[in-house]
Amino acid sequence: MSSESHTCTVEELVASGILAPPLDGNHGAIHPKASDFVPSGIPFIMASDMHDGRVDTTNCAFISQKQASSLRKGFSKSGDVLLSHKATIGRTALVGDMGYPYLVLTPQVTYYRVLKPTLLNNRFLKYYFDSQPFQETLAAWAGSGSTRAYLGITAQRKLPITLPPISTQKAIAETVGALDDRIALLRETNATLEAIAQALFKSWFVDFDPVHAKQLGRIPEGAVQGSTSAAQGRMPLAALDEATAALFPDSFEESVLGLVPRGWRAAPIGDVVEIVGGGTPDTKEPSFWEPAEHCWTTPKDLSGIHSPILLSTDRKLSTKGLAKVSSGLLPTGTLLMSSRAPIGYLAIAQVPLAINQGYIAILPASELPPLFMLYWCRQNMDNIKGRANGSTFMEISKKAFRPIPAVVPNSKVIKAFVDVVGALFERLVENEKQAQTLATLRDTLLPRLISGQLRLPEAEAMLETV
Template sequence: MQSDWPTATLGELTINLDTKRRPVKEADRRSGPYPYYGASGIVDHVDGFLFEGEHLLIAEDGENLRTRNTPVAFRATGRFWVNNHAHIVKGNGLARTRFLEYAVLAADLTPYLTGAVMPKLTQGNLNKIELPCPPLKAQDAVIGVLGSLDDRIALLRQTNATLESIAQALFKSWFIDFDPVRAKAEGREPEGMDSATAALFPSEFEESPLGLTPKGWEVAPIGDLVEAVGGSTPDTKNPTFWEPAVHHWTSPKDLSGATSPVLLDTERKVSPAGLAKISSGLLPAGSLLMSSRAPIGYLALTQVPVAINQGYIAMLPGGQLPPLYLYFWCKANMEGIKGRANGSTFMEISKKAFRPIPALLPPPDIVSEFVAVAGALFDRLVANERTALSLTDVRDTLLPRLISGKLRLPEAQARLEEAIA
């Protein structure tokens, strides 16, 4: 990386704590409040911690070291555990830990990787990575600009997690725990709703194929309640299927590092000729995508018309259960969905196996009321995610120029103020 700042190696700028890492097999972990980190972030939560304070984690192995689909360097703060797939370092006084995070993200790591099949960044090569090292005052200024953008993005994503959890709690209350029905059965007024909404719910339960369910609510195969389709991949060696790149086309890779339950864009696009090769065609915005293999269970509500590959089951608008309702239904029933998967190379659930899964069908008025409430929350979530992506673009544009010293701080500060205005 060309730099107008002085440079130093990562080994000269950090204290390395790799010897204190300790992997724990999934079967041996006990759930707790402390994040358990791997090469690409948090993989679990456990009941103990190895580290405390602010540290920088850098991926040690994995294809992501080449593809960079998710950050290869990220800070961990507070108390946490780290396995042996992520190096752990902190600034030694010559460099701020957060500045090092940005410097590594801006660096080309390719010359330091080994392994033809599985990329690896050894500790020896990690220490050789050459990074810009401006004075601490300049590092703090860079952190001030990039950190402000990252903090704003993080706040938007935290807000979105709260909005989704509110909608999920409502779904659980109405359609899993049946709280309004239980309240009426016990002679109480249902909480958190007006009298008109409460009147939509029955006051009795009855036996059904799913056990005790609200009286009058039906049970039917999910395939009878929503149109579920799959997709395909046009020949990747035929350029006429991909150029001109016109229509959104997605594989589950687009959701692998997703920070939101909505799909706003795709990594690849197909040409009109490529779209013609996909039997399901262009699916309407508002469809629900569920990855059906490797792994099963990524979920996203599309915000643009999109074609899909064979790694998805898509649930389309227009059925008796709308995609927003189905998003939460899939989350609540994911273990049962995965239980119907099979395969020798990798587990997959086919549309044939998915469609017979029994689902509860509440009355349309109750479903519509839920969609009205949850939809308003998701409208805010989508707006927040669009803002977060816009700020991410600004940060990614500023990061390499700031880290190299080629963009002067007053200009960067002006870009920051414009972005967050």
């Protein structure tokens, strides 16, 4: 290879033995179906299992070892670079160390396997696939935006790849990878913070642990053991302090929901929260959208978020367009829940915004505040979805949502919960803001590094400022 970058095709890299022939999953009759899935076995990886450049087997489907052995292709192993090429176009992942002999891919995912790591760095290849020029090429060739967006293996072999010298590849992979590692750490921390908050909600408001403990004469548990410990996930729940424990009763009483803590009550959720819907101004009327002044959200804005917060929106309305949305501009702190296609995306708005008709929004002035309701909705999502209906797609209407029964604690307990979880949530928001800043920097640096417009020392200097 020359000392300068050069462009070749996937096919040429295969012919030179640098790449193995790229392969996707099995098509036709032998393609595993939902009825073939088993509780454990060999992971069956779809594009939806590829997150943040990694393969997530937490919620993936599995097929049996026997069925996997009967397949012809699509066996991916550690070190492979994955690329989605059907419907969901351009999602990537680097297969890391795993506790399985291999992964089986669906026909919508292709693996790229480096055979000569002295000439091609697999992490660089993954980042090259992530770069904007490549993504734009891939989308154009696949007909992105179409319901049938697809780029088969034969066409993928014609894709261009620009390769700098291997030393440069490694340096780019290391530089960009350092950003990815920082982003991953922030989001892992946020996942821990969310898990702690959900565990606290369940302890206080589902299992009623403090009440049961007081009933038995024990010291109630259910406190977060300090923000640092909480963020690291160490012993998140400890004994309640005396003042907080005093807020809980020591007995239960009957309600329409069964036994609830004495002094608490059962009520339709619509009686204790203020909810609104939204709308979409005429998209063919430019004056509703320009100048772009006010954030306006659709559930699509929540589809790729990593934490339950919305920092910005893809589209904005003009003041004239905002007037066409009956609920107007909702305040910061509003809880958003997608009510259709799909039901159940959740986020608390960090900016004032208007919403479209695909949401149920819960306003901050409610008796049960949005932070409480975030975890209530998660805890009760099966019930919420069970009340949905629709012929084209399932939808939970405001009318169907309002009657859902809820246990309503006394106001002092609610405030105590919001005080504790609010501190965790503030950290979560700051972590996600930092993660998005780093992701923006990564996406800015990547194409410039690959093209040679930006030298590595300059990139490293930029990294020192964040």
